[in-house]
Structures are given as structure tokens and as C-alpha cells.
Amino acid sequence: MRRIITAVAAVAALAAAGPAEAQSPKRGGTLTFAISAETPHYDCHGSDTYATLHFSAPFYSTLLRFDLDKYPEVAGDLAQSWTVAPDLLTYSFKLHQGVLFHDGQPLTSADVKATYERLRAPPTGVVSTRKATFSDIDTIETPDAQTVVFKMKGVNAAMLEHFASPWNCIYSAKVLAADPNAPKTKVMGTGPFVFGEHVKGSHVTGTRNDKYFRQGLPYLDGFKGVFMLQAAAMLNALQGGQVAGEFRGIAPAERDRLVQAMGDKLRIEESSWTLNLLIAFNTEKKPFDDPRVRRALSMAIDRWGGSQGLSRISTMRAVGGVIRPGSPYATPEAELVKLPGFSKDIRASRAEAKRLLAEAGVPNLSFTLHNRNLAMPYTPAGVFLVDQWRQIGVTVDHKQYDTAPYLAGMSSGNFDVAIDFSNLFMDEPSLGLAKFVSFTRAPENRSRANDAELDALFDRQVRELDRGKRIELIKAFEKRLFEQSYQVPLLWWHRIVPTHKTLMGWKMSPSHNLGQDLAEVWLNQ
């Protein structure tokens, strides 16, 4: 074991030092990589799964993007330059000249406008999971073919970061006019790669876009993303050199196996992850409409102890509030332990939990835990929770479902208690907290709770430009949230990405949703 840890440390250190990264990129070659899930459709706007991004990102551009060398700073993608009015109510973007869609049509500001109109006000029959995010946009103006101006209804401290969201693929206005739902089944972007084929259940391919607007990119001739739903098959393929990487993340035990088998042929990069598991209590169902029951169930969980054990066998690791631990807006540990459910004195917490359940009249509570059937980390999380709740006399029936029925079950409120996830691409609080505001405003709030106090705190922090004051508002938000325990964090994830040393130019970040356009990736062969 020590040998493995040493090897991991050495490989990670080598990767961090990145001597090979200093080499000049080589052109050519086809990258084959694994995607551990297959997207149900191609539409970035209507998706919340990495499976769509790892598939679609190479074919599309966005207005801005995150600069992964300076994360979380943003850089231009289609936007050559931009200005933000001092009152933060007007954002003007100047687009690159000569950008072409893959069908040869030039990209203009009309395409950006059509894309963002679809995102903020999708026509009937079109699903935009980012509708709430862009509800602050009042109007979108296109004074000329290269300029697009967003006028806001109110100040949004994170608007620029939202424009850099990888989900905002820019679509052709012409394509959208013909069929607003076309992006679900047809790929037509301005990205570094041109769509080749999607063999359902097998793979997706792309070839170099020779007319890509970023000079000299991409380096690769093409790529092939192979859907590998079974972790063992993916690890074999990685070890056998059939795929050069898997960009979502693997578990510590899987990392150890690869390091032991592949030695210096493998690069392991690790980071904390902008992804956490949540426990959502369905407040429309009894007894979860009672805050005492919800708080008791949250207090029975030994997050600190669980973190020790689960981090060895799963992708879960850090204890934190609603903002990623260690990031600028996160609540420090010393303050976190004072909040319900986060105490390190688990014996006292559980005694209080039992008292609360008895007071609520459900000392022998039993319910069904709705969970996803992905082994990592949903299964260990579910097993862990069942055991934690057993220790206060609660009986849990743990049921796991395929991704689509799992999400549909949560969206339709057909569950008692669910293991949900918060899949972010940045640490911006307006993104991280959005899931916890009232259900009437945020349908992704699985608890289906409405809380005016939380909404008011959320709105104040979004508009607050003073960092210190904003942090205080976030702390107040967390305090209210954990006292009510509509939805509570379990543990934050830890990202481990394995790639072959021959794969260069791919950049690690705390989010598996970022850096997937493959424009700067090259093969050192």
C-alpha cells in the first residue's frame, strides 16, 4: 500500500511539475478516450450531465470560457473582447471575425442572441435547465453582426462566470428557427471538431475543423469517445492503451490499481471537486414536512468519521457546507462544526436526533431511500446512510435506479428521501446556492420546500458586491438551511483523473464539466 501511495505521489508530482507540458505541441493523431456514460441527446442547454458535455463540447463554442490555467478566471471564446458597465447592468461582447459554423455559414450576433433567448425563455417543447440562471437578462440587442449586448434586470455578481458556463453552446439561429429542438438530435456548432458519427451504445467521433477560428487549433486530427459504462472494462482499456484517458474521475482503489500496473506510463491528476452529494427530504411527504425529523436525520450522520472511511473506497472526501470546502466563499471548519449535522461530537448529535424523532412522534421511523445505481459514489453513500440512520433506530429501504428514472423520480417528487447531487462548474455562490432556494423558483430543489427567508438571503447575496458582506449573507443562508434541513450536504467529492503520458495539453480543474472541447489537446507520439 505504501508503495502505491508513494507511486501516486510521485506520479502526481511529476504531473504537477509537467516537464513534458513545456514541449511544443505536435499536430496529428486521433485521441481515443473513455466516456463513462452515454448522453441521451446532444442538447447542452437541456442537460445537466457530463455525459452530454464530454460528447458535445468539442463541437461547440461558448461566448466566454474558463481559463483553466488561471481558474476561476474567465477568458474569451467566441467573444474577442467584452465590456461590463459600472452598474453591472450591461454586458457588451465583440465577437471574433470570420467564425464559421461547420456547415460553412458565418456566425453572427444573431446566433448568440437566438442561443441565449432559447436558454432564458425556451419555446414550448424545448427544455432549458438554465432558464432560472438567465432570468436576470432583460433584453439582448445586436447592434451589428459582431456585437451583442445583454441588458440586465438586476445586478448579478456572477453574470460573467455564467456567460462562461460550458453548457451554453452557441447554436445557429437558422437551425433554431427551422426547429427549436434540432440541437437534441443534430450537431451544428463552431467548435474545434466537426461531428463525425455517433454509433449509439458504442462511440462518438469528431474530425478536425480546419476552419476553426482559434489559429493553429486544434492539434488533433480527430477524436473518438468510446462509451464505457462498466468501470472494470474502462480500467482494462486504459491499462491496455486502448483509451488514453477518462476525464470525469475514478475512485482511489481504481487509481491504485492503474498506478501499480502502469507505473510511469500513467499520469494521475487530483483535485477537490465542485461536486457533492446531498440528502434531499421530500417536504411534501409526511413526516418529512416536520423540520425536527429532517434535522434529526441530518444530525445522525457522522460526516467527519464517514469522510475518513469513504474517502478510501469512493470518490467522496471532504466535509463541507453548500460551497466547496477550501474555496473563497466556503464556511471554515471551525464555524461549520457549530451547525446542525456537522458537529464532531457524534454521540451527542445522535442523542439529540433520537430526542427530536421521539418529540416528532416517529421514534421508529422507516422510509425508502431513492438513489442512483451508479456504483461510484452513490452505492457506498447509500450503504453508509442506511447504517448511520440504523444507529438512531431508523429503518431504511435502499432502492437504486438507472440515471433517467432516478432523476425523473426526483423531479416528479416520487420519493421519500433521496441522494441528490450538486454538479457545479465553479465555486460562485449564486450557482452553488441556487439549488436551495424555494421550489417555486428552483425546480431543481428536490426537497420541494418553499422558504421566503432563504430566498431573500439568496437574492441579497447575488446583488451584494462587497465580498465580506456577501460571505456573511452566505453564512446566514447556510445556518437557516441546516436548521431547516430541507436538503443537506453529505460529502464533497475528490476528483482523480488518469491519463496516459502521451496525452498532452488537457487541463485538470475542479470541475469535470470544464475543459472538454479538446482544442488544445495533443498526442506526444
Place this chain on the structure above:
Amino acid sequence: MLRYTVSRILLVIPTLIGVAILVFFMLRVVPGDVVEVKLRGDGGNVSQETIEQERRRLGLDKPLLAQFGDWMVGVATLDLGTSMWTDRPVIEEIGLRLELSLQVAIMATIVAVLIALPLGTLAALFRDTWIDYVVRLLSIGGLAIPSFWFGMLIMLTLLQLFGWLPPITFTPLYVDPMANLAQLVWPALAVGYRYAAVVARMIRSSLLEVMSEDYIRTARAKGVFEKLVVSRHALRNALLPTITVIGLEFAFLIGGLVVTEQVFNLNGIGKLFVQSVSRNDFTLIQGMVMLIALFYVLVNLAVDLLYAALDPRIRYR
């Protein structure tokens, strides 16, 4: 023989109609809604209006009998409709995977017959000798080891010993025979071993039974060579129940290799079946059940015809 063949073919039609009625109405009893799963399965906010619109588009707002009628008209014209999940024709979705699944099934059958026929025969002829014990040990091993686990062992052995693994995406046989065989020979071996174990045990027990029949004793009394006694008189009769087993196993392999497909990352019918069931994709499930039923019916028909070819008593009855 012609009359027998025609009557057996005609029986296929009511069987398939029965299957169609059963699968259509049983699926509608199962809880779950494909539209909800499809539109809310991304976790997004979807209005009830959008859900109703999609339901209308898929024809799910029509009365059940009208839906059944539409589907049966389609089936009669070889149009199985479009997948409710992917919006692609069901025939296209199945066709994409059928070639691979069919090839694995055929190759596994060949592997099984090539292994089982000599081993089963030898075990029967040398009953209670070391040959019999070895064959029995191998066949019990084949029955006890799950195919997917044997497949994992094959993959790990290839990886550890040769640092090589079979291709991870499918290439049709007519495009590149070497790449095709390099990928599919391993799952065929993994599945074929278990299949061979079943068939070898069947051949052994059938042959032992036949070898004690009066007509075998008569043939020997007439001075027929032992080789001829075995090949012409005993084995021919012993193969009758074996053919049934081979047929049923073959039909099972078309859609039953769910886990093995995952181990070898194969894009086969088994994986599609599981996905379509978890998504409540009625049209795709119906299409696949009809396909697998058709395979069972055709294989049974072929088995019956082989019976008739092998045994004149069936032919002339």
C-alpha cells in the same frame, strides 16, 4: 415433409400474434412513464404542457386499443415504429446491435459444438474412466463459472500476459475480418465454454441412454463396426435432444448476454434491452421482444425440421 414444414411455418403467425398481444398490454400495466423519464430524466424543469405535448407526439394520448391497432398495422408491414427515447426507427436501433449479437451467438454455438460433440461422445464411450472424469469436471466447471467472470479472466490474462486487449469498438466482419474476429472471438469463447458444458452433458447422457437400446445391441450382434454403431446409429439418435438444447441456448444468446457484453464493452442487444426497460421505452421493448420471440420460433422451427431430417419416424408420422 413439405406438408409438415408448411404447417410448422403457419404456426409461427399465431404464436407471434400472441406474443404481440401479451407484450403490448403487459407493458402498459408496468408502472412508469417514458415521457416523464425522458423529459425529467435530465433533472431539468419541464412544464406539464411540454409533457402533454410530447405524449401527444408519441401517440400515448390515444386509447390503448387504438395504440395497439397502430402498432399491429406497423408490425404487419414490418415497421416496428420509432423508439420513444431516441426517436430513431426501432428497426435501426436493433439493426445496429443485431449483427454483433448474432455473430457472437453463432460463434459461441460453433465453439460449443466443436468442444461438446467430441468431449460428450468420448465421455459416454469411456464411461467411468479418467476421460469421463475429466470431461465431467470440465463441464461442471463450465456450468459453475459465470460467463462474465470467465470473460473477465480472459481479459485480465490477455492484459497481463500479452499486454494486449481486443478492440473496444465493433468492426463488421465484411469490413475488416481480422479486427472483427479479434474482438468477438473472446466473448464467443467465454460464452461458448458454458454453452459447451451444457451440450456436452446432454450428449453424454443421451448417448449413454441410446447405447443401451436394443437396436444398438442388434447392430453389434450383426457385426457392424463399433465406429459405425456409434456414428450412424447411436449418435444420430442421441443428437435429437441435444439439438433442442443447442437451439434454445442459441436463441437465448441473442438477447441474454447483458453482463458479458459489459465486460467486453460490446454494443449488443442485451445492453439495449436493459436500457430500454429502465427507460420504459415501450416501442423499443416491444420490438426487441418480438425479435427475440421470432428467433425462438424460428430456432424451434429449425429444430423441428432437423428432427424430421434425423428421425424418419417424425417425417412419416
